[in-house]
Amino acid sequence: MDIASAxxxxxxxxIGFDYTRSLGPVLGSFMTGLRERRVLGSRTSDGRxxxxxxxxxxxxxxxxxxxxxVLTTGTVISWTWTHRxxxxxxxxxxxxxxxxxxxxxxTTLLHAVDAGEPGRMRTGMRxxxxxxxxxxxxxxxxxxxxxxxxxxxxxxARVAAPAPDAPVTTIVxxxxxxxxxxxxxxxxxxxxxxxxxxxxxxxxPACRKVYLPPRVCPADGVPTDxxxxxxxxxxxxxxxxxxxxxxxxxxxxxxVVAQVLLDGADIPLSHLIxxxxxxxxxxxxxxxxxxxxxxxxxxxxxNIAHFAPTGEPDAPCESYAxxx
Amino acid sequence: MSRQRAVAxxxxxxxxxxxxxxxxxxxxxxxxxxxxxxxxxGLARREVDFWCSGSCDYLAGRAFSxxxxxxxxxxxxxxCESHVEMDAAWACYEAYVKIxxxxxxxxxxxxxxxxxxxxLPRVLxxxxxxxxxxxxxxxxxxxxxxxxxxxxxxxxxxERDMAEVAVRSRVDAAANPCAQVAxxxxxxxxxxxxxxxxxxxxxxxxxxxxxxxxxxxAASDRARELRDRPAWIAGMAHRIDPQGxxxxxxxxxxxxxxxxxxxxxxxxxxxxxxHAPFTHQELLLRAALGxxxxxxxxxxxxxxxxxxxxxxxLARIGAAAEQVxxxxxxxxxxxxxxxxxxxxxxxxxxxxxx
Numbered sequence: 001m002d003i004a005s006a007x008x009x010x011x012x013x014x015i016g017f018d019y020t021r022s023l024g025p026v027l028g029s030f031m032t033g034l035r036e037r038r039v040l041g042s043r044t045s046d047g048r049x050x051x052x053x054x055x056x057x058x059x060x061x062x063x064x065x066x067x068x069x070v071l072t073t074g075t076v077i078s079w080t081w082t083h084r085x086x087x088x089x090x091x092x093x094x095x096x097x098x099x100x101x102x103x104x105x106x107t108t109l110l111h112a113v114d115a116g117e118p119g120r121m122r123t124g125m126r127x128x129x130x131x132x133x134x135x136x137x138x139x140x141x142x143x144x145x146x147x148x149x150x151x152x153x154x155x156x157a158r159v160a161a162p163a164p165d166a167p168v169t170t171i172v173x174x175x176x177x178x179x180x181x182x183x184x185x186x187x188x189x190x191x192x193x194x195x196x197x198x199x200x201x202x203x204x205p206a207c208r209k210v211y212l213p214p215r216v217c218p219a220d221g222v223p224t225d226x227x228x229x230x231x232x233x234x235x236x237x238x239x240x241x242x243x244x245x246x247x248x249x250x251x252x253x254x255x256v257v258a259q260v261l262l263d264g265a266d267i268p269l270s271h272l273i274x275x276x277x278x279x280x281x282x283x284x285x286x287x288x289x290x291x292x293x294x295x296x297x298x299x300x301x302x303n304i305a306h307f308a309p310t311g312e313p314d315a316p317c318e319s320y321a322x323x324x
Numbered sequence: 325m326s327r328q329r330a331v332a333x334x335x336x337x338x339x340x341x342x343x344x345x346x347x348x349x350x351x352x353x354x355x356x357x358x359x360x361x362x363x364x365x366g367l368a369r370r371e372v373d374f375w376c377s378g379s380c381d382y383l384a385g386r387a388f389s390x391x392x393x394x395x396x397x398x399x400x401x402x403x404c405e406s407h408v409e410m411d412a413a414w415a416c417y418e419a420y421v422k423i424x425x426x427x428x429x430x431x432x433x434x435x436x437x438x439x440x441x442x443x444l445p446r447v448l449x450x451x452x453x454x455x456x457x458x459x460x461x462x463x464x465x466x467x468x469x470x471x472x473x474x475x476x477x478x479x480x481x482x483e484r485d486m487a488e489v490a491v492r493s494r495v496d497a498a499a500n501p502c503a504q505v506a507x508x509x510x511x512x513x514x515x516x517x518x519x520x521x522x523x524x525x526x527x528x529x530x531x532x533x534x535x536x537x538x539x540x541x542a543a544s545d546r547a548r549e550l551r552d553r554p555a556w557i558a559g560m561a562h563r564i565d566p567q568g569x570x571x572x573x574x575x576x577x578x579x580x581x582x583x584x585x586x587x588x589x590x591x592x593x594x595x596x597x598x599h600a601p602f603t604h605q606e607l608l609l610r611a612a613l614g615x616x617x618x619x620x621x622x623x624x625x626x627x628x629x630x631x632x633x634x635x636x637x638l639a640r641i642g643a644a645a646e647q648v649x650x651x652x653x654x655x656x657x658x659x660x661x662x663x664x665x666x667x668x669x670x671x672x673x674x675x676x677x678x
Contacts (some may be wrong), residue, residue, distance in 0.1 A: 008346050015385045019454070027455050052456040052568060078574075080469035080521045085447050088461035097466045097521075099570055110457055110470075118522060122673070123477055149380070173459045179385040179442045184347035189623030216351045221369060221398030223355065284499045 004161070009191055009299055010182040015250075019173045026055045029067050031168040035137035039129070040067045041105050053103035060192040070104035072129040073148055077108050079102050081118040088176065090144045093229060096121045112144040120147060137168030186214040186223065191299035197291060201228040201265050209266035232289035234262035237323040241278045254278045260287060260307055260318050268323055270300070275308030284314035326620035330678045332554030333649070335365025335540035336642030341504035342632025343440060345534035346379035348372035348384045350436040353536045354396035361432065365540035366550050369398060372540075373428035377403045377435060378412030378417045379633045382450055384441040393436060404428070410569040411435060411637035412537065413599070413660030413670045420540050420560055430548045435635030436536035444532050444633070452664060453567050464664065465529055469521035471574040471665045472604040476523055478575055480611070481525055485603045486603035487511035490527040490628060497625025504531050504630040527628075535632030537639040554678035555656070556644035561586035562670035569665065580659070580669035587657075587671040589613055595620045597640035601627050601659045609659060609664065623647065637661060641672045648674045 003202035023031060028054050033040040042053035043066040065210050079098040086089055090112035098121070098151060114130065115121050126148035134142035183191060185204055190213040193200035202214025202224030211217065214224045239258035242253055243253075259268035275279050275290070288306040297303045339353050341343070341460050347353070351568035362369060375397055379390045386392075390407040397403060408414045412435025418432035445463035452458040488511050497503035514527040547554040563579035563586070564573045572578065596619050600606035606628075610621065622628075622644040627636045637660025645656035654676045662668040 013385060021454065023455070030456075050568075050571070052453070052570075054568070054571075058566065058571075070351075077570075078470045080466050080473045080524070082463075082466060086443070086461060088446070088464055089447075089463075090460055097462055097470060099470055101570075107568065110462055110569055111460065123473070127586070171455065171459075173454060174672050177382070177447060179441055180386070182348045182438075183348055184349060184352050185456060187347075195452055216355055216395045217398065218395040219398055219400035221355065221358065221396055223352070243434065252628065 006183055006188065006192065008176045008183050009188040010180050013179045013181045014176070015179065018173070019175065021171050021173060022173060023169055024055060026053050026064055026067070027168050028167055031137040031171060033069070034139070034141040035165070035168060037072070037131050037141070039070050039072055039102060040064065041102075048106040049104060050107045051102050051109050068104070070102045072102065072146070074102035074105070074127055076113065076121070076123055076125045076127060078123060079113065079121045081121060090140070096223060097142065098145070102128060111142060114144045114146045131282060133240060138171050157293045158229055161236060177198070186225075187250045189227070190214055194299055194301065194303055195299045197294070197297060197303065199230040199232055199262065200224065201230045203228050211267050212262060212265040212269055224272045228264065230262045230264040232262065232291075233275040233310060234260045234265070235260050235320050236273065236281060236283060236285040237268050237320040238286055239273065239281050241281075250316045258307070259323065261323055271304065274306040275306070282314070284317060284320070285313060286310045286312040303308070329424055329426065330547070330556055331420050331541055331543055332551070332678070333539055333558045333576035333641070333645035333674065334542045334547050334551045334554050335361045335367065336538070336646055337361035337364060338502050338635065338639050339535045339632075341503045341531075341533040341535045341632050342533065342591045343504060343532060345440070345533070348386055348438050348441055349487060350379070350384075350389060350393050350438060350536065352397045352536070353392060353534070354434060354436055356433070357434070357538045358396060359537050361538035361540050362579050367430060368542060372430050372432045373404060374419055374422050374431040375403055376407070376412075376415040376422075376433050378408045378410050378415040378638065379436055380409050380634060382413055382442075382447050383633055384438045394525070411599075411634050411660050412663045413641055413658075413672070414662065416539060416541070416638055416641055416672070417440065417560055417562060417670060420557060423541060423543045429540045429543045430431070430478050431619035432538060433638060434536065434538040435542065435638045437633035438534045439631075439633045446635060448664070449628035456493060457569070465467065465515060465521045465524065467569065467664045468529070468602045468605070469524045471655050472523050472528070472602065474668050475575040475604055475608060481604055481607045484511055485593045485607060486528050487514040489603040489606050490514055493622060493628040496623050497629035499631070500625050502535075502579065502630060503625045504533050506625060506629055524602065528603040531628045533630045533632040533636075534632065535635055537632070537635035537642055539638055539645070542605060551649065553649055553676060555648035555674040556676070558587035558675045559586070560670070560671040560672040564663075564668045564670065567667070573664050575608060577608050577612040577669065580661075580666060580671070581607055583669045583671040585615040587673050588674055589657055589671060591655065593619045593655050593657055595623060595643040595644060595647045595656040597622055597624060597656070597658045599627050599637045599640045601661070602629065605661070611661070612673055613657070617637050637670065642646070642673075644672070645674050648676050
């Protein structure tokens, strides 16, 4: 299949990161309570007890300071059933989601109920918390709820409160999301050309500028459909020296990331400049692509390992002034 | 409130709702939508004073997607642009205020989203309270089911009522070329299907849709120049309920009721386009907005027949405006929702005369 008629490229993509969240006085106390297998609610000026707790009174808007313990048993106010639990949910086997009003609270908490089968779920059913074996001060210290008619499972048996520890002030909430990223037709042609060692730009039908990669022209709002082959050598328009180490870094600092305006293109691309000391890189420096071994080529700009100085005289500033 | 200026919808276009629309960026989807919306309004791209969009990076897992989307505008020389991390109906509100304030005479509002790139019900868990709710990853369908059961057990609606909403929506969607789900069916057929999340079945849930929409707004005389029969915005308001799902009455939708009152929904209405991603939510919204039986609900088929995230709410305003601009309605309402279980609601009242 030729490049022009092939379907868009797509690939799986996983995004994962941990949020570290500061808690403040109310949620900090709530999480500290969970670590001790206790549930705290907040009492607002109207006398209502909220679980999960509120940080501010919705009537007076004053900070909530009155925290009270409620029971770890409660009543299901509404429910549904999950036949195929999704990644990250409290249980890996089918379970019920429920809005649960804990005994002593006036509001409901959303959590999972390990009921075994949907036929056991009903509004008004009594449930109790099942605790994680090693609570740390996190909402998931409550592993799930279970029907209160059953005998308590081992983990939910009340244990002696652990020795007093520093209050919980932060929590970590991991995020993991899976996607399928799909390139546009133009990007796909660009990436397929890269896999053949070619750099394919697109010319805007209105302003005649050549974009690399081809895209919708940001000045005219129209696709740059006319394909233009661009050379793999060009001029450094601007650059930075990376001195800061960070997670996932592949090169030892200091090294240079530059904007390179390839000959024949009207927009620079971003890449590494290696092959000379970082301190020698300068605006106007002429550079050429250093391609990896052909066997390593794929649909990625990483086919070019980096750009290196060519030794040509520097390009005059006028030749790239529009890019600054 | 007395107003020096009036604001009207003068153009609307949307892309077809598709289960999978290719490119993740949204730019390519937006280009033809902009062209059609501007052509309908008789406005050139450079004549747009203000651009405002709604989208969310989490949807496609792509950082700064709204900045990339600006390519579709052609943002050179520099333009006046803004963005909301919500359905573009809220961008429409921002543009409406901008025009009322005299800072712009025309605006193009757009929303886009590729819901199919990720696992939508999980992605939407991230809009929940990040301390005590989102870490459990409750999916959007399960949360809607908790609301539906409350409404059923309180005697507000039945599973058959919900199925009949789906039937009517699909029949109406047959005339909508942008719809993703359409066609004749019966409540009996739909009710024979298994539960997805008890008491919700597949027909109770909007499909996962990719798509985009754009709306053109103009002020007073400019609107009259551009269009014989603009859809004047008689009132627009939005309200929000508490974040905690257990902190509000899920079956009453207080924020929708308050927004409808503030926008001035009361009075004779011909059409209401309600942004209800679940069948039971349409029924709850009808009650919250106080819509009588004479009001035609969702002649477009509604979000149940195509629910492109971040433009489905804007498309409801656009579809209501089209009813007015075409002369099929004299007074119409467009509604949008955002957040879990109808947490946030926006209501826009559109009229033929101003």
